Amino acid sequence: MIVVLSAITVCLVILNGWQYLSRRKLNLSLHEISDKLTDILEKESSEKVFLQTDQKHIQFFLIQINRLLDYNQKVIADYARTKDSLRKMLSNMSHDLKTPLTVVLGYTEKLKMDQSLVGKERHEVVSNLHQKTLSVIALMNKFFDLAKIESDDYAIPLSKISINEICRKNVLGFYEWLQAKNLQVEIEIPEQPYYILGNEEALNRILNNLISNSIRYGSDGGVFGLTLREDGKNIAIDIWDKGKGISEVHQARVFDRLYTLDDARNPQFQGSGLGLSITKRLTEAMKGSIHLSSKPYEKTVFTCVLKRITY
Template sequence: MKFDKVTILLSFQWIVMTVLFIMFKDVKAYSILLFLIVNVISVTLLNNHLKFRKRLSELNVELTRAKKGHFHTRLLANDDHLVNDIIFSLNELIEQLENLHSDKIKSEAARKSLLSSISHDIRTPLTSIIGYIDAIKDDIATTQTEKEEYIEIVSKKSIQLKCLIEELFNLAKLDADELPMNFEQVDFAEITREILIEFLPQLKNLGIKIEVEIPDSACTITADQFSVVRILENLIKNAIQYGQQGKVLGVTLFDVDCEYQLTVWDKGPGLSKEDLEHVFEKMYRVDSSRNLSSGGSGLGLAIAKSLTEKNNGRIWVKSTPFFLTSFTIALPKSESYTIKK
């Protein structure tokens, strides 16, 4: 252990006092007593200082372990209250570092999974488009009807690919906090009615009954209108996509304390416990074998969650398979709204 200035000075003081005591043996008793007291104090200070230095050295070893990636390391407290306060703070920092490292690993795994899913979802329709175009070029489609069918397939695949790229672009802007938000007072009930009207033809074609419970009075919220529209569209599309077997889609809007809660529900196959834990993750699909044409992009609910949170709201899901699956968003009323930093 290297000696610091305090250790050297205390040691020097003790040596000097000892030498003086030997040199002046005939001094008065009270002087001897005073000398002994000072000497004991010096020895005690030196001993405590050396213990403190040893303790700091031990802490440094443990911190070095944590710095090298041993994030389960925790520093042990002792009887020194001042040191204990520092130890508690250091343990909190190590715990935060451990959480950050864990989040980094999860984020990296999610990034790789996302890239893999994106690659698959882009490559699949693109391969199909190229295949049908080559078939048209090579005159594999012998009749005009076949050519028109091929062109129609190419058109649908191209639209799917365009929608996927747009969703990826919007999600990237949301993650980077670059999507402009124009907060204003809007009528939540009126927006919901307008969105539902747009889906009525599709619901009718699929034979899905709609049950709506929306107040006649205005339900004023302070939000970005584009975001609210996008959230509702995504939730309704999701309910139609996965719940159409139940042949009913419901939308309810309730006044609950200082917020309005809107629920989109269906009676389809629903979600398992595992699905409930991951349903808002990017590119997650309830059935991993589904492709773009049958299972959606896996981005709709992730976008809905992100937009809801940016509007100072909450979103959650509940599901009892073939009985009721519901997605609920809660947005604060205008009078209780505070802009989220």
């Protein structure tokens, strides 16, 4: 009996000792993790917490901590990008508004100061003033449209729509401009009707933006094209040209708010940097996607992919 009790006592002592050592090891690990986290937060570094341990619960705890640190870095990076985007947006917006408003002010002062303006000359000044005022209003409307589209409570009603005729109508809407630019027009719209889950008003705006951009920036290639085609279970619209295209350094950012290429500041082009951003948001609101592929003077293609309906 004494032997049994002694054995039990020894086992209990060993168990208590093992538990003490385990708790001590756990506490040391937690202290080390805590110190490393404090150091990372104070230095705002992108380091991770690494610790050699055979304790499964500590290993899992470290995995979750590092996932949280990754997420924290992503939030910080997103915030920095958003802050930089807002700064550039305000700078560009200021530039885009200041120029036409200065012209408007000039025309207004001319009408006010020069009372001798009559007839054709006065009509020309008033007409220019009216056009510049409309351009400012259009720019502001685009800005507020984008803000509305990006808001959480914005929703586009989706339904089954036939896309073939919508594509034809949008190209025909630019007939005179295409003729004026003397562009060769290559349209591929199948006779077979295609149906998508979308919104006709949004689709018209998307096509209007893409077609006008293609004519404005790609007319030096001498050709404009629109292709409607199947893309697996989806429908794709390719709007393309063979102009100077978009260099690789710009391609990833053309859909950013108020991001413009250098020549978009040229009065000949009048780019605001809002059209493609609105186009991307509207496409995504219809559960679709938009992509750019560009090889200068070979082919520049904006491809809009939308969900196909077959029933």
